[in-house]
Amino acid sequence: MYRYDEFDQRFVEERVAQFRDQARRRLSGALTEEEFRPLRLMNGLYLQLHAYMLRVAIPYGTLSSAQMRKLADISERHDRGYGHFTTRQNIQYNWIKLEETADILAELASVQMHAIQTSGNCIRNVTSDPFAGAAADEFEDPRPTGELIRQWSSLHPEFSFLPRKFKIAVTGSPNDRAAVKAHDIGLRMIRNEDGDLGYEVIVGGGLGRTPMIGKVIRGFLPKAELLPYLEAVMRVYNLHGRRDNKYKARIKILVHEMGEEPFRKEVEREYARLDVESLAAPAEEVERIQAYFAPPALENLPEESKAFERARTADPDFRIWAETNLHPHRAPGYTSVVISLKPVGGAPGDATAEQMRVAAEAADLWAFGELRVTHEQNLVLAHVKKDDLYPLYRKLAGAGLDSANRGLVTDIIACPGLDYCALATARSIPIAQRLTERFADPKRQRDIGPLSIKISGCINACGHHHIGHIGILGLDKAGAEFYQLTLGGDPTETAAIGERAGAGFSAEGVVDAIERLVDRYLEIREPSETFLQTYRRTGAESFKDALYAEAG
Amino acid sequence: MPLLNEKGLQEEIWRELEDHEPIPLEGDVIVPQARLEEALAAPRTGRTGVALPNTIEAETLQPLFNRLSLITVEFPGFGDGRGFSIAKRLRGLGWRGELWADGRVIADQLAYLRACGFDSARIPEDLFARQPLEDWLAAAKTISAAYQTEERAPGVASILEQRKAARAARG
Ligand code: HEM
Numbered sequence: 001m002y003r004y005d006e007f008d009q010r011f012v013e014e015r016v017a018q019f020r021d022q023a024r025r026r027l028s029g030a031l032t033e034e035e036f037r038p039l040r041l042m043n044g045l046y047l048q049l050h051a052y053m054l055r056v057a058i059p060y061g062t063l064s065s066a067q068m069r070k071l072a073d074i075s076e077r078h079d080r081g082y083g084h085f086t087t088r089q090n091i092q093y094n095w096i097k098l099e100e101t102a103d104i105l106a107e108l109a110s111v112q113m114h115a116i117q118t119s120g121n122c123i124r125n126v127t128s129d130p131f132a133g134a135a136a137d138e139f140e141d142p143r144p145t146g147e148l149i150r151q152w153s154s155l156h157p158e159f160s161f162l163p164r165k166f167k168i169a170v171t172g173s174p175n176d177r178a179a180v181k182a183h184d185i186g187l188r189m190i191r192n193e194d195g196d197l198g199y200e201v202i203v204g205g206g207l208g209r210t211p212m213i214g215k216v217i218r219g220f221l222p223k224a225e226l227l228p229y230l231e232a233v234m235r236v237y238n239l240h241g242r243r244d245n246k247y248k249a250r251i252k253i254l255v256h257e258m259g260e261e262p263f264r265k266e267v268e269r270e271y272a273r274l275d276v277e278s279l280a281a282p283a284e285e286v287e288r289i290q291a292y293f294a295p296p297a298l299e300n301l302p303e304e305s306k307a308f309e310r311a312r313t314a315d316p317d318f319r320i321w322a323e324t325n326l327h328p329h330r331a332p333g334y335t336s337v338v339i340s341l342k343p344v345g346g347a348p349g350d351a352t353a354e355q356m357r358v359a360a361e362a363a364d365l366w367a368f369g370e371l372r373v374t375h376e377q378n379l380v381l382a383h384v385k386k387d388d389l390y391p392l393y394r395k396l397a398g399a400g401l402d403s404a405n406r407g408l409v410t411d412i413i414a415c416p417g418l419d420y421c422a423l424a425t426a427r428s429i430p431i432a433q434r435l436t437e438r439f440a441d442p443k444r445q446r447d448i449g450p451l452s453i454k455i456s457g458c459i460n461a462c463g464h465h466h467i468g469h470i471g472i473l474g475l476d477k478a479g480a481e482f483y484q485l486t487l488g489g490d491p492t493e494t495a496a497i498g499e500r501a502g503a504g505f506s507a508e509g510v511v512d513a514i515e516r517l518v519d520r521y522l523e524i525r526e527p528s529e530t531f532l533q534t535y536r537r538t539g540a541e542s543f544k545d546a547l548y549a550e551a552g
Numbered sequence: 553m554p555l556l557n558e559k560g561l562q563e564e565i566w567r568e569l570e571d572h573e574p575i576p577l578e579g580d581v582i583v584p585q586a587r588l589e590e591a592l593a594a595p596r597t598g599r600t601g602v603a604l605p606n607t608i609e610a611e612t613l614q615p616l617f618n619r620l621s622l623i624t625v626e627f628p629g630f631g632d633g634r635g636f637s638i639a640k641r642l643r644g645l646g647w648r649g650e651l652w653a654d655g656r657v658i659a660d661q662l663a664y665l666r667a668c669g670f671d672s673a674r675i676p677e678d679l680f681a682r683q684p685l686e687d688w689l690a691a692a693k694t695i696s697a698a699y700q701t702e703e704r705a706p707g708v709a710s711i712l713e714q715r716k717a718a719r720a721a722r723g
């Protein structure tokens with residue numbers, strides 16, 4: 001993975017010093033609260049319901065075991081002994097004191113981490129495929145692109161005061177696990193007919209109150225032209241994005257209001273004016289970055305592992321876990337492992353300091369000391385020998401990290417909601433907890449098969465509810481929480497925004513409603529059909545009917 | 553209004569035209585965009601500058617570049633970053649004259665302004681009272697090197713070039 005050189009290190013250290021000075025000037029009155037706010041946001045610091053929240057960047061979701069241990073230490077020293085992994089592949093601490101922030105940032109800098117641009121109206125932390133560099137279906141590792149964008153966008157002089165936040169995601173696999181079509185810019189690495197590597201550039205996706213799927217603005221952009229092209233897109237957005245209404249300020253609204261074709265023309269016109277050569281990343285820099293992402297030293301192994309087979313037969317719990325929580329690796333005898341942060345009754349994405357340390361230790365023992373955070377709020381060990389799976393599983397089980405539910409109905413995404421968030425209109429975590437309890441039976445979960453439920457505590461959609469197979473949006477109706485359902489959402493290459501199912505449900509009623517949906521699916525599905533496939537085949541009506549025919 | 557950059561306070565030699573004031577024939581004046589044609593048509597001996605709103609299409613000004621000595625770009629608030637891109641465009645179109653950011657920018661933005669091609673910032677008195685010159689001089693220096701290749705403030709080094717030099721030194 002990428003490691004800072006002396007220059008990256010100096011950069012984050014100077015940034016910490018800069019933040020200390022900004023905090024000092026806020027206290028002295030030189031900066032007003034209004035002026036300080038965007039500066040602290042660009043260092044990941046939010047004011048929330050009960051305390052400050054600090055959002056730490058995990059660029060493209062990759063981190064080392066040493067970094068994970070530091071995150072654990074920080075959660076003990078400055079929070080309440082746990083952290084919250086988020087849909088942005090970052091970690092958030094929910095109980096931070098303003099006066100400790102600069103110290104936390106300094107601690108992060110000591111392990112090459114930071115909170116730069118995890119918030120604010122700037123280019124945010126780049127996200128990517130959690131199986132990058134390992135997945136069997138990948139043809140190019142997206143992380144070097146992510147790192148290039150991280151560097152280019154860090155403290156960008158022109159693009160730090162945009163109309164609104166700006167999120168970029170990259171995938172290097174035809175199977176999109178980074179939800180690139182739901183980002184302000186999504187980049188899909190592709191090859192053209194000549195075999196040259198490049199990007200399909202997708203612009204104007206986004207969730208929030210006006211969910212939209214991104215549009216392809218450039219079918220093939222040669223790899224070397226990435227940064228200049230991004231600059232052209234960003235400049236058009238910075239100049240023309242709406243600033244009169246923050247709910248209409250995202251680039252998706254600009255693309256929508258201008259129209260896809262005029263927007264494309266405007267970008268190409270801007271691009272034609274640029275000095276592409278001087279803006280492009282120097283080839284030697286691209287190579288330097290690329291070298292950090294060379295695959296680890298994998299052994300030549302047979303595809304099948306005897307130790308794995310034996311353990312599978314001997315321990316049925318392990319067998320069940322291995323059925324759901326592994327992801328195909330490109331090297332024979334290896335696999336990627338998903339560590340679920342979705343235990344029954346737990347808050348999705350929460351990990352205790354102890355769990356972070358166990359995950360770090362597992363990474364050291366069996367996964368080249370490297371971890372990933374997924375946008376589904378789980379962790380991944382990318383390169384694990386099948387021979388090592390059983391001891392790894394035992395270790396995870398000892399820390400409650402063995403939930404066998406990746407991609408299943410209890411692998412729920414939920415935003416912090418009214419338990420933490422100042423903008424929330426309803427709670428989301430307790431709904432997730434009750435759903436996992438309702439569907440706790442492992443046999444039932446596996447019978448239901450792949451099904452993603454995503455919950456947001458308000459219209460801002462941090463829980464990605466629009467792209468959940470079943471989305472739950474928590475709202476407030478005359479002082480009571482109620483929950484609106486959307487069906488058929490999809491974050492992948494076949495991206496779709498879920499359709500609203502109809503009238504909402506009370507906090508008490510919503511779990512039953514979901515169960516009716518799931519039961520209806522089980523009734524009408526064809527053999528081996530997933531929930532989403534059934535929904536697409538039959539349409540909304542049969543599901544609505546189950547929802548509103550009130551059980552019995 | 554104080555005019556400043558990382559070298560300190562700059563001398564104020566330009567005068568801003570008052571509303572409804574006739575175009576003076578002598579002296580260096582800044583005129584609003586709406587009166588630019590009028591000012592350029594007048595038999596003036598002094599230099600002419602123009603104050604642009606941040607909604608301007610920079611191209612529209614290009615034909616007049618050689619008749620102007622100063623362009624100022626409005627910053628209605630520090631959070632409205634359009635001016636940064638307008639400066640980049642003006643420089644990209646070949647503007648080599650003076651370029652000021654005019655409005656409520658803050659000390660922490662000075663390096664960004666300079667990187668985008670502004671020479672100086674002209675800020676309101678009340679803001680200057682709160683953020684004295686030391687703040688501006690210090691803020692301009694906090695980040696010593698940047699990742700961007702093309703756009704950097706004077707005195708801010710290029711990380712990519714530092715890397716290259718370090719590689720060369722290692723041989
Ligand atoms: C707890 C405090 C949080 C606040 C105040 C907050 C605020 C917001 C707001 C206002 C939006 C809507 C933006 C827009 O439509 O322009 C949004 C969207 C979003 N936030 Fe959050 N958020 C919070 C937590 C989170 C968490 C925990 C995550 C996961 C990392 C997250 C990830 C997202 C995502 C993925 C979106 C949708 C992106 C899109 O609109 O395209 N947020 N957030």
Ligand code: SF4
Binds near residue numbers: 422461
């Ligand atoms: S969706 Fe709403 S409630 Fe949930 S974290 Fe985002 S802003 Fe807060």
